Amino acid sequence: DAGVIQSPRHEVTEMGQEVTLRCKPISGHDYLFWYRQTMMRGLELLIYFNNNVPIDDSGMPEDRFSAKMPNASFSTLKIQPSEPRDSAVYFCASRLSSGRIEQFFGPGTRLTVL
Amino acid sequence: DAKTTQPPSMDCAEGRAANLPCNHSTISGNEYVYWYRQIHSQGPQYIIHGLKNNETNEMASLIITEDRKSSTLILPHATLRDTAVYYCIVRVDGSGGGADGLTFGKGTHLIIQP
Numbered sequence: 152d153a154g155v156i157q158s159p160r161h162e163v164t165e166m167g168q169e170v171t172l173r174c175k176p177i178s179g180h181d182y183l184f185w186y187r188q189t190m191m192r193g194l195e196l197l198i199y200f201n202n203n204v205p206i207d208d209s210g211m212p213e214d215r216f217s218a219k220m221p222n223a224s225f226s227t228l229k230i231q232p233s234e235p236r237d238s239a240v241y242f243c244a245s246r247l248s249s250g251r252i253e254q255f256f257g258p259g260t261r262l263t264v265l
Numbered sequence: 266d267a268k269t270t271q272p273p274s275m276d277c278a279e280g281r282a283a284n285l286p287c288n289h290s291t292i293s294g295n296e297y298v299y300w301y302r303q304i305h306s307q308g309p310q311y312i313i314h315g316l317k318n319n320e321t322n323e324m325a326s327l328i329i330t331e332d333r334k335s336s337t338l339i340l341p342h343a344t345l346r347d348t349a350v351y352y353c354i355v356r357v358d359g360s361g362g363g364a365d366g367l368t369f370g371k372g373t374h375l376i377i378q379p
Contacts, residue, residue: 244309254309256308
């Protein structure tokens with residue numbers, strides 16, 4: 152299996168622009184998570200889905216952030232408009248609801264907002 | 266989830282056993298101890314987890330004290346590739362037993378010296 156796939160790996164954009172991060176979970180996994188990592192705040196959970204349905208979005212910073220999961224093999228995290236304080240590494244992770252319960256993380260997307 | 270305390274950094278000589286402590290004095294009876302690590306510029310990686318018995322897998326061993334208030338992750342023969350930040354996380358079993366996101370603290374930066 153290719154593992155969790157994220158794209159792009161690096162994104163540089165200007166303040167005010169829309170940014171879309173993409174994630175393909177491991178095939179068959181029914182949970183998908185979005186995390187953000189910064190030096191100041193460490194790793195934070197933003198939102199997670201179960202069977203494509205958002206379960207907990209309490210970690211989403213504000214209305215500028217939105218996440219969707221239109222099907223079991225694809226999710227997006229959108230920031231509109233982006234701000235310099237959104238600069239961070241964004242990780243996507245997936246797991247199964249039964250059997251092995253660890254989360255498998257993708258390589259992350261490094262976002263820089265100028 | 267119960268709070269954990271870990272030393273911010275540790276050194277270990279290559280080839281020796283690395284013992285990483287974690288204090289979780291407020292752990293509840295249904296909470297597991299999980300360990301993840303994050304190698305520089307990569308996503309976190311699951312290592313091991315346990316409830317009250319000691320556990321061993323191909324990566325590491327987990328020793329949990331009888332009162333479950335602390336635990337130790339043991340890497341039996343550390344290599345340079347084990348240099349990473351190690352996170353101890355205490356949480357209810359994620360297999361449908363409660364909130365599924367992971368709460369990461371600051372972790373221990375383990376540096377393996379040649």
